[in-house]
Amino acid sequence: MNDRLEPADVGRLTLRWWVNAVLLVVLALVPAYAALTGDVFAMTLFTRVLIMAMAALSLNLIMGFGGMASFGHAAYLGIGGYAVGILAKEGVGSGFVQWPVAVAASALFAVVVGALSLRTRGIYFIMITLAFAQMIYYVAIGLDRYGGDDGLTIYKSSQFGGVVDLNNKTLFYYLCFAVLLASIYLVWRIVNSRFGLVIQGARSNDRRMRAIGFPTLRYKLVCFVIAGAMCGLAGALLANFTNFISPAMMHWTRSGDLMVMAILGGMHAMFGPLIGAMTFLLLEEALSRVTVYPNLILGPLLLVVAIFVHGGIDGLLAGKRRG
Amino acid sequence: MLYLIEQFLNGIQLGMLLFLLAAGLTLIFGIMDFVNLAHGSLYMLGAYFAATFAAWSDSFVLGAVLAVVATLAVGMALEVIAIRRLYRHDHLDQLLGTFGLLLFFNELVRLIWGPAGMTLSLPPEMLNAVQILPGLFYPAYRLVIIGVTLAVALLLYVLVMRSRLGMLIRAGASNREMVGALGINIKLLYTLVFGLGAALAGFAGLMQAPILTVQIGMGENILILAFVVVTIGGIGSIRGAFVAALLVGLVDTVGRAFLPDLLHAYLSNAASSSLSRSLSSMMVYLVMALVLVVRPEGLFPATSK
Numbered sequence: 001m002n003d004r005l006e007p008a009d010v011g012r013l014t015l016r017w018w019v020n021a022v023l024l025v026v027l028a029l030v031p032a033y034a035a036l037t038g039d040v041f042a043m044t045l046f047t048r049v050l051i052m053a054m055a056a057l058s059l060n061l062i063m064g065f066g067g068m069a070s071f072g073h074a075a076y077l078g079i080g081g082y083a084v085g086i087l088a089k090e091g092v093g094s095g096f097v098q099w100p101v102a103v104a105a106s107a108l109f110a111v112v113v114g115a116l117s118l119r120t121r122g123i124y125f126i127m128i129t130l131a132f133a134q135m136i137y138y139v140a141i142g143l144d145r146y147g148g149d150d151g152l153t154i155y156k157s158s159q160f161g162g163v164v165d166l167n168n169k170t171l172f173y174y175l176c177f178a179v180l181l182a183s184i185y186l187v188w189r190i191v192n193s194r195f196g197l198v199i200q201g202a203r204s205n206d207r208r209m210r211a212i213g214f215p216t217l218r219y220k221l222v223c224f225v226i227a228g229a230m231c232g233l234a235g236a237l238l239a240n241f242t243n244f245i246s247p248a249m250m251h252w253t254r255s256g257d258l259m260v261m262a263i264l265g266g267m268h269a270m271f272g273p274l275i276g277a278m279t280f281l282l283l284e285e286a287l288s289r290v291t292v293y294p295n296l297i298l299g300p301l302l303l304v305v306a307i308f309v310h311g312g313i314d315g316l317l318a319g320k321r322r323g
Numbered sequence: 324m325l326y327l328i329e330q331f332l333n334g335i336q337l338g339m340l341l342f343l344l345a346a347g348l349t350l351i352f353g354i355m356d357f358v359n360l361a362h363g364s365l366y367m368l369g370a371y372f373a374a375t376f377a378a379w380s381d382s383f384v385l386g387a388v389l390a391v392v393a394t395l396a397v398g399m400a401l402e403v404i405a406i407r408r409l410y411r412h413d414h415l416d417q418l419l420g421t422f423g424l425l426l427f428f429n430e431l432v433r434l435i436w437g438p439a440g441m442t443l444s445l446p447p448e449m450l451n452a453v454q455i456l457p458g459l460f461y462p463a464y465r466l467v468i469i470g471v472t473l474a475v476a477l478l479l480y481v482l483v484m485r486s487r488l489g490m491l492i493r494a495g496a497s498n499r500e501m502v503g504a505l506g507i508n509i510k511l512l513y514t515l516v517f518g519l520g521a522a523l524a525g526f527a528g529l530m531q532a533p534i535l536t537v538q539i540g541m542g543e544n545i546l547i548l549a550f551v552v553v554t555i556g557g558i559g560s561i562r563g564a565f566v567a568a569l570l571v572g573l574v575d576t577v578g579r580a581f582l583p584d585l586l587h588a589y590l591s592n593a594a595s596s597s598l599s600r601s602l603s604s605m606m607v608y609l610v611m612a613l614v615l616v617v618r619p620e621g622l623f624p625a626t627s628k
Contacts, residue, residue, distance in 0.1 A: 069415060116612060120619040123358060123414060127554040128615045131608040134547060138608075142601025252547055256360070256422050263419045295430035302423025306416045307408045 016317040020271045023278070027177060031170045043169055045285060049278050050176040051237045054183055056261040056273035058230035061187050063259070064267030065196065066223050067203030068118070071126045072133025073258045076106040076228045078140060078250035080235020085245040086146055088154050095158030095166075099236050106232025107225050109136070114224035118217055121206075133255055140247040151246025158240055166240050176237055180274070183230055188270050190226070199223050264305060266314025275313050325459045330580040331573070336465050338572020339472035343527035344549035345556070345564040346479060347520025353559025354496040354516055357406065358414050360421035362524050362549065363542025364428035369394045369525025370532040370541065371432060374441040383446045390529045391522050398521020402514045410513070429539050440538035443529070468530050475526065476565065483561060492516060496559065548575075551611045557621030567622060571607050578606040 027046065034043045055077055062068040083102035092098065109132075117128045146152045157166040166172050190196045201209045202216040209216045239245050248254075257280070265276025283301070287294035309315060344366060351357050372393045377386025405424070409417050445464055452460035483489035494502045495512055503509045528542065535541065552571050556563025582603045586595040614622060 063415070069418075071418075116616050120615055123352070123558060124554060124615060124619060124621070126358075126414070126418075127550055128612060130547065131551065131554075131611045131615075135605045135608045135612075138601045138604035141604070142597045144597040148597075253425075253543065256418075256425075259415070260419055260422055263415055267415070293430045293434050295426040296434065299423040299425070299427030299430065302426070303405055303420045306412065306420030306423065307405070 014318070016269075016314065019275075019317055023271065023275065031173050035170075040169075043173060045281065047169075047173050047176055047241055049281050050173070050180050051234055051241060052258070052261060052281060053274040053277035054176075054180045054234040054237070055231050056258050056265070056277045057180070057183055057187060058227040058234065059258050060262040060265075060267055060273045061190065061230070062224055062227045063262055064269075064272065065191050065203070066199045066220060068220060068224060069126050069259075070129040070224075070227075070255075071252070071259065072113070072129040072131070072136075072255050073227075073231060074250050074252070074254035075133035075136045076110065076231035077235040077238060077254070077258075078136060078245070078247070079106045079109055080232035080237075081239035081245040081249060082140060082143075082146070082235075083232070084158060084236045084239040085152050085154050088156055088158075089146060089152060093156050093159045095160045095164075098158045099233065102236035103229045103232045106235065107229040110225040110228025111221070113228075114221045118220050118224065130252060130255070133250060133252065137247055137250040137252075140250060147246065149247060151244055151248070154239060154243045154245065157243065158236070172241070176241075179233065179237065183233075184270055184274070186230075190223075191270075195219065195222075260302060264302070264312050266312030266317075268311060269314035269318075272312055272314045279313060325456065326580075328456065328459060329461060330577055332461060332465065332469070333580075334573035334576035335569065336469050336472075336572070337576055338569040339469055339476065340527050340531055341545070341549055341552050341572055342476060342565055342568035343472055343523045343530075344545065345552040345568055346476075346561055347523040348549055349553045349556065349559055349561060349564045350483075350492070350516055351520045352553065354492060355410050355513055357410060358417045358421070359406075359520075360418060360546070361401075361424035361428060362520070363546030364425050365394055365398060365521045365524040365542070366528035366531075366545065367432065367537075367539070367542040368397060368428065369528030370443065370537040371436055371441065372525065373529035373532055374443040374537050375436075377443055383443075383449075386443075387526075387529050391526050394525025394528075395518045395522040398525075399514050399518035401521070402517035406517060407510065407513060425543075432539050438539065440536040443532040443537060445533045464533060472527075472530065475523070479523075479561070488515070548607065551607055555611050555614050555621055557623040560621070560623040563621060563623030570610070574610055575603075575607050579603040582606075 027050070030042060030046045034040060055073065058076070059070060059073045062070055080102040083105045084098045087093075087098045087101060113129060113132045117125055117132070120128055140146075141149050160166070164171060164175065166175070191200070198209065198214050198216065198219045201214070202220060206216055235249075238249070261276040261280050262273050263276070264280055265274065266272035269275075283298060284294060287297050291297070305312070311318070344362065347365075348359060348362050351359055351362075369390055372390035373386050375386075376389040376393075377383050380386055380389070401424075405420070409420050412420075449464040449467060451463050453463045453466060455461050455466070481489075483492060491502065491507055491512055495507075495509060495516075499509060502512075524542075531545075548571065552564055552567045554567075555570065556565070556567035583595065583599040586599045586602070589595070590598065618624075
């Protein structure tokens with residue numbers, strides 16, 4: 001199995017390299033396209049793609065590279081979003097406070113979940129992370145002051161002292177783009193560091209890694225917390241994008257969406273989550289334009305990918321197919 | 324005291340329904356090593372089939388029987404068309420594929436039955452309340468649920484532990500290659516097990532249908548509860564699923580019934596109402612997290628595998 005960038009691939013213009021490059025260029029040009037054609041909806045759609053890609057990327061760091069399949073990752077999106085929403089409601093409008101709180105709160109939750117969950121493995125890990133996400137979901141429903149089940153409208157986006165105005169759609173788009181690129185770079189650095197090698201070693205054979213002296217639990221926990229914090233930041237972006245938070249953003253099917261994006265794009269690839277998020281969201285949008293029953297096609301398509309495609313879309317690009 | 328007994332019965336009733344769902348999930352997981360997110364869709368289909376057939380045949384019982392047969396057929400067809408191609412894949416591929424199926428079934432139901440929900444009405448003799456203790460009246464239908472699901476659970480136990488088919492099922496769970504080598508048609512066995520799980524889920528759906536409305540997505544939240552049951556019980560263990568189902572049913576119901584009063588005694592009105600609403604929904608997940616922290620493989624880890 002090809003888990004990391006093979007040395008032979010570095011610097012070679014493979015199909016995968018071209019697709020990723022074209023993808024980045026396209027994403028960079030979306031605001032220009034929207035300005036030229038007046039297609040405001042394209043901006044909305046692609047901003048969502050960028051934010052969800054970041055969430056899927058953070059999930060992929062633990063799931064694809066670390067073998068920790070968290071089925072409750074939408075909880076961190078929600079925590080990040082609620083941190084922004086609650087602070088905004090309480091009159092703390094500064095993004096310099098809101099965003100760090102969003103990241104810190106998600107990281108803190110990840111510490112608790114990780115510390116309790118990482119002892120289990122396989123399907124039990126999937127289920128216990130799901131359980132913790134459900135708890136946070138119900139906590140949000142009980143927050144009467146912040147809208148309870150109905151959610152909360154955020155009337156004022158995060159303020160950055162006049163430096164960045166998030167109400168400017170183009171600026172917000174490029175901010176998301178920059179944050180996503182920085183996150184991809186960060187994940188790339190992590191995966192290819194000594195730390196990342198320990199994480200991947202633990203995925204392949206945890207017992208052997210411990211036998212040669214690595215306290216893998218601690219490594220995995222740190223990785224889990226980084227992913228949680230990253231997703232919390234995506235949540236803060238999402239709250240500023242929709243100007244609305246509600247428990248629905250933490251429903252377990254949202255965690256399922258994130259998982260689908262990561263698996264669909266290809267779990268062992270740096271750009272997999274971005275490709276996956278983009279494919280999933282664009283496909284959903286395109287299908288709902290041609291039919292009132294988009295999932296009648298989208299659902300079986302996911303099934304076909306699961307059955308026939310090994311390593312997601314990235315696996316197709318790299319020319320790997322299941323024997 | 325009477326209130327406590329009533330809530331206790333409600334808890335058992337919820338627990339038995341969860342067991343029907345969880346038994347299928349845990350069988351399918353234990354034997355085929357397969358995670359099925361579409362299990363809740365079969366629960367939903369069971370309810371829709373029952374509502375349709377009951378309206379058509381004008382009989383609740385006939386509608387229910389036809390619905391179970393129909394979900395059995397859907398389950399077996401699903402296994403032959405799609406599920407069996409995913410057995411050899413890892414759990415994440417299975418999650419992706421069955422998540423796709425979940426989306427598909429929700430949309431299919433919307434296409435066939437429309438976005439509005441349906442109701443499944445009970446025969447009049449089940450609408451009454453029965454006096455089970457002096458001063459304690461309990462809805463007859465809920466007693467029927469408890470009785471019928473207990474009977475099904477017993478039947479399932481006999482089927483799995485005492486019949487030849489059950490022997491093959493258990494053998495298939497511990498060593499599929501060996502069973503295949505002995506000349507048993509493993510493919511057919513798997514199709515039957517999946518169909519059985521589907522029928523149990525459909526049955527649970529139709530039993531619950533008269534109490535709740537029949538609607539799209541009705542299987543999604545209860546699916547997660549069923550997963551909680553399977554996980555607490557130990558994946559692959561039917562005995563574990565039974566114990567865990569009762570535990571989850573009781574914790575959920577009793578928690579919802581008594582937490583508000585309990586918290587109200589200590590906290591202000593507003594705080595306690597909001598907290599109790601969250602806390603009573605969280606209870607089962609707290610129990611599950613607690614169980615897994617103490618016993619990472621559930622209460623009754625399946626010995627085979």
